[in-house]
Amino acid sequence: MNSKISIFLFFAFSSIACSVGFSIDDPQKFSCNANEDCESGYECKSDVCEFVIPGKGPQCPDADGDGFGVGPDRVVCPLCKTENKCEEDPDDADEFIYPGAPEECDGKDNDSDGTIDNIGTPCTSANDCAQVDQELNPGVAILCNPTSKICEATMRTTICFGAGAPDPCPCNATPLVCANGAFPAVPEFCQ
Ligand SMILES: [Ca+2]
Numbered sequence: 001m002n003s004k005i006s007i008f009l010f011f012a013f014s015s016i017a018c019s020v021g022f023s024i025d026d027p028q029k030f031s032c033n034a035n036e037d038c039e040s041g042y043e044c045k046s047d048v049c050e051f052v053i054p055g056k057g058p059q060c061p062d063a064d065g066d067g068f069g070v071g072p073d074r075v076v077c078p079l080c081k082t083e084n085k086c087e088e089d090p091d092d093a094d095e096f097i098y099p100g101a102p103e104e105c106d107g108k109d110n111d112s113d114g115t116i117d118n119i120g121t122p123c124t125s126a127n128d129c130a131q132v133d134q135e136l137n138p139g140v141a142i143l144c145n146p147t148s149k150i151c152e153a154t155m156r157t158t159i160c161f162g163a164g165a166p167d168p169c170p171c172n173a174t175p176l177v178c179a180n181g182a183f184p185a186v187p188e189f190c191q
């Protein structure tokens, strides 16, 4: 058999036998399909493992620091690597907008599901619902309704405070509705 054909067949069978193998163009290089196919310190680029100078590899492109990046290099973001949360950040200039963010009453589509201020998202505990800034919305809480398992905005207390409080006490009588990016003001005697 012709020696050139032998060499060709050797490399051809090598690359079929496993996903990692010598590159036909340069036997010193290893072919690859993904970073996992390469040794530590190497990354898969154009199907070949290339050495990455420490600190010079792709950095997590996350300008607003919410953990979600933009563009193909977002796969190096820690959240993508450790929790498999690799979706693209729909707004990389706003740390309160990212896939799965708790929906706040702020006029923005925080969770990027296509609907602005849809507070009533599914939940298993209050941790799944947005925290409310008490300086902006005193007396308002978003809690997980234990029956419906839906986030629900309510007054933080059911008790009326102060001598002039009405009777019956109206605190927490109905869920608070977010409208135009804001909750209705909670009366002082309910805060
Ligand atoms: Ca981001």
Ligand SMILES: [Ca+2]
Pocket: 103, 108, 109, 110, 111, 112, 113, 114, 115, 116, 117, 118
């Ligand atoms: Ca939303």
Ligand SMILES: [Ca+2]
Pocket: 103, 104, 105, 106, 107, 108, 109, 110, 116, 117, 118
């Ligand atoms: Ca919102």
